[in-house]
Amino acid sequence: MSARSRTPSERDPAQQAAHFRYVLRLADTSLVLGQRLGEWVGHAPALEEDLGLANFALDLIGQARLLLTYAGELEGRGRDEDALAFLRDAPDFANLTLAEQPNGDFGHTIVRQWLIDAWQLEIYAGLLRSADSRLGAIAAKALKETRYHHRFSSGWLIRLGDGTAESHERVQAGLDSLWRFTAELFAADEVDERMQAAGIAPALMELAPRWSARIDEDLQAATLQRPPGQPYPWHGRRGVHTEHLGHMLAEMQHLQRTYPGVRW
Amino acid sequence: MYTQALDTHGKEPAPAVSGESAAQAQRFQARVDAEDKIEPKDWMPDAYRHTLIRQISQHAHSEIVGMLPEGNWITRAPSLKRKAVLIAKVQDEGGHGMYLYSAAETLGISRAQMFEQLLSGTAKYSSIFNYPTLTWADVGAIGWLVDGAAIMNQIPICRCSYGPYARAMVRICKEESFHQRQGFEIMLTLAQGSGAQRAMAQDALNRWWWPSIMMFGPSDADSRHTAQSMRWKIKRFSNDELRQKFIDITVPQAQFLGLSIPDRELRFDPGTQHYLIGPIDWNEFHAVLKGNGPCNRERLEARRTADEAGRWVREAAAAHAVKQHRRTPQAAGGMEPEAS
Numbered sequence A: 001m002s003a004r005s006r007t008p009s010e011r012d013p014a015q016q017a018a019h020f021r022y023v024l025r026l027a028d029t030s031l032v033l034g035q036r037l038g039e040w041v042g043h044a045p046a047l048e049e050d051l052g053l054a055n056f057a058l059d060l061i062g063q064a065r066l067l068l069t070y071a072g073e074l075e076g077r078g079r080d081e082d083a084l085a086f087l088r089d090a091p092d093f094a095n096l097t098l099a100e101q102p103n104g105d106f107g108h109t110i111v112r113q114w115l116i117d118a119w120q121l122e123i124y125a126g127l128l129r130s131a132d133s134r135l136g137a138i139a140a141k142a143l144k145e146t147r148y149h150h151r152f153s154s155g156w157l158i159r160l161g162d163g164t165a166e167s168h169e170r171v172q173a174g175l176d177s178l179w180r181f182t183a184e185l186f187a188a189d190e191v192d193e194r195m196q197a198a199g200i201a202p203a204l205m206e207l208a209p210r211w212s213a214r215i216d217e218d219l220q221a222a223t224l225q226r227p228p229g230q231p232y233p234w235h236g237r238r239g240v241h242t243e244h245l246g247h248m249l250a251e252m253q254h255l256q257r258t259y260p261g262v263r264w
Numbered sequence B: 001m002y003t004q005a006l007d008t009h010g011k012e013p014a015p016a017v018s019g020e021s022a023a024q025a026q027r028f029q030a031r032v033d034a035e036d037k038i039e040p041k042d043w044m045p046d047a048y049r050h051t052l053i054r055q056i057s058q059h060a061h062s063e064i065v066g067m068l069p070e071g072n073w074i075t076r077a078p079s080l081k082r083k084a085v086l087i088a089k090v091q092d093e094g095g096h097g098m099y100l101y102s103a104a105e106t107l108g109i110s111r112a113q114m115f116e117q118l119l120s121g122t123a124k125y126s127s128i129f130n131y132p133t134l135t136w137a138d139v140g141a142i143g144w145l146v147d148g149a150a151i152m153n154q155i156p157i158c159r160c161s162y163g164p165y166a167r168a169m170v171r172i173c174k175e176e177s178f179h180q181r182q183g184f185e186i187m188l189t190l191a192q193g194s195g196a197q198r199a200m201a202q203d204a205l206n207r208w209w210w211p212s213i214m215m216f217g218p219s220d221a222d223s224r225h226t227a228q229s230m231r232w233k234i235k236r237f238s239n240d241e242l243r244q245k246f247i248d249i250t251v252p253q254a255q256f257l258g259l260s261i262p263d264r265e266l267r268f269d270p271g272t273q274h275y276l277i278g279p280i281d282w283n284e285f286h287a288v289l290k291g292n293g294p295c296n297r298e299r300l301e302a303r304r305t306a307d308e309a310g311r312w313v314r315e316a317a318a319a320h321a322v323k324q325h326r327r328t329p330q331a332a333g334g335m336e337p338e339a340s
Helices: A013-038 A047-075 A081-086 A106-127 A133-162 A165-184 A190-197 A204-221 A244-252 A254-258 B022-033 B046-071 B080-105 B111-119 B136-157 B163-191 B195-214 B226-231 B239-257 B282-292 B296-309 B311-327
Strands: B267-269 B274-276
Touching: A013 A047, A013 A081, A013 A106, A013 A190, A013 A244, A013 B080, A047 A081, A047 A106, A047 A133, A047 B080, A081 A254, A081 B080, A106 A133, A106 A165, A106 A204, A133 A165, A133 A204, A133 B311, A165 B311, A244 A254, B046 B080, B046 B111, B046 B136, B046 B226, B046 B296, B080 B111, B080 B163, B111 B296, B136 B163, B136 B195, B136 B239, B163 B195, B163 B239, B195 B239, B195 B282, B239 B274, B282 B296, B296 B311
Parallel strands: none
Antiparallel strands: B267 B274
């Protein structure tokens, strides 16, 4: 597949739009989660965790940069990574709704991280076989990083779940509060279906049971209960977000919006 | 510098206490004079040990508190590249704190004890981090001026007589010099940018210049401890020597940027080949060191809040470690890790 380029989308505008949208979703999830982790720097529970969270923020911003640059090329309207990151409003962001949820306490942050790490593990592993070799190469790099992120987040999930009564209660509360955003993780729409049909993206339906099994395994080690049901199907990937994203973007985009058109 | 409070607070180092023979002290000084490195298990005078603990822990605290003013701009960095570079930089500061706490631990104090001293306000950190970062240009100015000043002081510490401190410093200096260039590059981009960006850069220089000059500590005439630290080869140059070196290097850089140093008395003296500055406002320096700077309260509060909010996490990790240990079959009859 290495000889194949990203041509499958090039001649069909609808396919090209879906391709752009697919890459943008991955990019925005990494960007928004990286931005959230950046809020922790200097404020974590211990120096080692401070450095760890900063490292993940760096990895995720790095993934976002590669993916946004590529998305901009697929779109073909001359938008680079910064135009896409700093000059779009919330409805044009396509991240998982889970990624934009506020940090809360350390347990909350760990649960959010762990749920997304487990998701990215499946997505990036699936993309290794993508017909889009550029996306496959980005996924290969991101997968290495994500394996380490998951080792960290599942390690802390277990420590907190198994640790003290207080930590168990806090991390279970974080899980109960964030679980409702997991319905979105594997809910395929037209974009996913087109990408899957073109051999660009893995089938979400096939990844879901693997994700679920990994989640159950970690939860058992952490002595935590999997919350029942997934009541509300959030649609961050389609641009329908929670109230939190707008505030995050107001902060993140402030300089680019105040001083338009300059170099930084 | 990061350890400027050493020169203004505390008592003179005590002379050799009972139990330390004159012969031991003499042998120690001879090793120092011969540029031999003192290692953790070697005999050393108590005063040498205590001076180093204070200096290295102050240095470590400065790195940790120093994460806050720059971290203040991580969520607002104006491009993704700048954001990544800034996160990496602030992370480096945390790493420096970690090496330095480890170096101090070799002298018989724990990181927990040092943290406690920082949070209770008994240990100091550099006055520079009590100034606010109000615009993006402040991130550039800190890299350029504050890291630039830090390097002046820290390069000689790579040759410090105490081995673990000297070795930690080698790596730290490499990273600091990278940070200094990154900061200068931010300033250069702003200086070559729009009118608003140039004004932002000039404003940052106006606010950071004098505090950076004060980082070198009191003038030699008012500096305590310098002579003893020099004999022990903990310190190699006086405060004023290092300050002058910094000024001589930095003034031409400001000129290159097209920015004005906020000192009407600044002039080049052809006789000495040095830039001479106007009087330093030592009242401000002492006020900031005593806790009355613009952000002293916020910085310590942020550290205390993080420590307090993280307590349950650290307790959970310790409790889990104990449980894990009990679960391993070979644990029966073995030593248990501490739960707190």
